[in-house]
Amino acid sequence: MTNQQTHIEINLPNLRNNLNFLRSKLNSKTMIMAVVKAFSYGSDAKIISKELESQKIDYLAVAYVDEGIELRENGIKTPILVLHPQLNDFDEILKYELEPSIYSFRILKEFLNALITHSKKGYPFQLKFNTGLNRLGFNKADIGDLVLLLKDLTPTFIFSHLGASEDGEHAAFTLNQINNFKKISFLFEKEIGVTVKKHILNTSGILNFSEYQFDMVRSGIGLYGFGNDPEYNNALKPVLNLKTVISQIHDVKKGQSVGYNKGFTANKFTRSATLPIGHADGVSRLYGNGKGKVMINGSFAKILGNVCMDMIMVDVTNIKCKEGDQVTLFDDTNFSAEEFSSAIGTISYEILTALSLRIKRIVLN
Numbered sequence: 081m082t083n084q085q086t087h088i089e090i091n092l093p094n095l096r097n098n099l100n101f102l103r104s105k106l107n108s109k110t111m112i113m114a115v116v117k118a119f120s121y122g123s124d125a126k127i128i129s130k131e132l133e134s135q136k137i138d139y140l141a142v143a144y145v146d147e148g149i150e151l152r153e154n155g156i157k158t159p160i161l162v163l164h165p166q167l168n169d170f171d172e173i174l175k176y177e178l179e180p181s182i183y184s185f186r187i188l189k190e191f192l193n194a195l196i197t198h199s200k201k202g203y204p205f206q207l208k209f210n211t212g213l214n215r216l217g218f219n220k221a222d223i224g225d226l227v228l229l230l231k232d233l234t235p236t237f238i239f240s241h242l243g244a245s246e247d248g249e250h251a252a253f254t255l256n257q258i259n260n261f262k263k264i265s266f267l268f269e270k271e272i273g274v275t276v277k278k279h280i281l282n283t284s285g286i287l288n289f290s291e292y293q294f295d296m297v298r299s300g301i302g303l304y305g306f307g308n309d310p311e312y313n314n315a316l317k318p319v320l321n322l323k324t325v326i327s328q329i330h331d332v333k334k335g336q337s338v339g340y341n342k343g344f345t346a347n348k349f350t351r352s353a354t355l356p357i358g359h360a361d362g363v364s365r366l367y368g369n370g371k372g373k374v375m376i377n378g379s380f381a382k383i384l385g386n387v388c389m390d391m392i393m394v395d396v397t398n399i400k401c402k403e404g405d406q407v408t409l410f411d412d413t414n415f416s417a418e419e420f421s422s423a424i425g426t427i428s429y430e431i432l433t434a435l436s437l438r439i440k441r442i443v444l445n
């Protein structure tokens with residue numbers, strides 16, 4: 081009996097495979113930080129973090145403080161970097177023993193105040209530098225003022241983020257970012273008088289620029305099975321399968337329509353299958369009107385008309401199927417999330433992280 085509702089399978093053997101593949105690209109001493117932000121890219125951060133902790137992951141990273149608190153409340157002990165703390169977060173950061181990324185003077189001052197208030201001198205933190213992404217981080221010109229404010233505090237790591245490591249066309253840009261990072265590190269270490277551990281590579285950085293692994297690397301999408309490259313996608317295995325079932329089948333006569341706003345009008349006899357998944361679950365309306373497709377009994381069925389909030393209708397005119405049959409939106413064998421999402425010109429990251437929390441998660445061990 082197949083699962084009779086929309087669900088996401090979280091495939092832990094595939095997660096372990098991906099971690100081992102990434103480890104095989106690195107020196108044995110290089111630490112790995114697993115990025116588990118956004119519900120572990122749409123899966124479940126508690127389940128993924130527990131599994132990675134049992135696989136001896138060195139660090140976890142989340143975007144926002146609430147994501148880190150949830151992990152601590154579920155017993156995760158691994159160091160957790162909060163990539164993007166906000167001004168009012170520092171009481172909780174200290175309380176839950178989270179490690180903040182300090183990326184601006186405004187954030188640094190709040191952090192230093194919190195250390196005084198809670199008498200926590202020596203509390204771990206990381207410093208983020210901007211090397212070309214122009215998103216978050218101190219600039220090279222800030223180092224003098226930064227060192228004055230830090231006094232004798234030393235970060236556990238300094239790090240930066242690459243903007244185009246998946247793109248061979250931008251290799252010169254990536255190498256320039258890495259070079260900027262080296263210069264910044266050199267200057268910062270000279271000013272504070274000690275060496276500091278470093279990291280800059282994300283998944284595509286690990287795969288394409290592994291010689292710059294420094295002391296640690298950060299991987300998100302690679303752990304979930306995508307390498308932003310056909311070659312690496314073969315070695316990595318998708319961790320999330322999105323599946324549902326056929327709720328009902330309708331015979332649609334020539335001239336009749338399907339769905340809201342008569343999105344599809346049949347110009348010949350059409351069989352339409354209704355599936356219990358819609359834009360509230362993360363399947364954008366952009367997939368409607370034939371753009372997106374799902375797999376039923378080994379064949380592709382195109383989405384008919386508009387995506388509804390809780391449902392889509394798909395064309396099964398030429399597919400042998402019945403109510404209750406299983407439907408795959410994407411999986412780790414036939415049709416990947418990357419292929420599914422390419423239908424509307426987006427990337428695996430977006431479809432995964434858009435998956436709604438109302439979808440049931442099932443763990444495959």
Ligand SMILES: *Cc1c(COP(=O)(O)O)cnc(C)c1O
Nearest residue numbers: 115241282283298299300301302
């Ligand atoms: C999200 C994020 C990552 C993960 O990137 P992947 O391409 O998924 O490996 C790494 N570092 C930072 C700073 C991030 O924001």
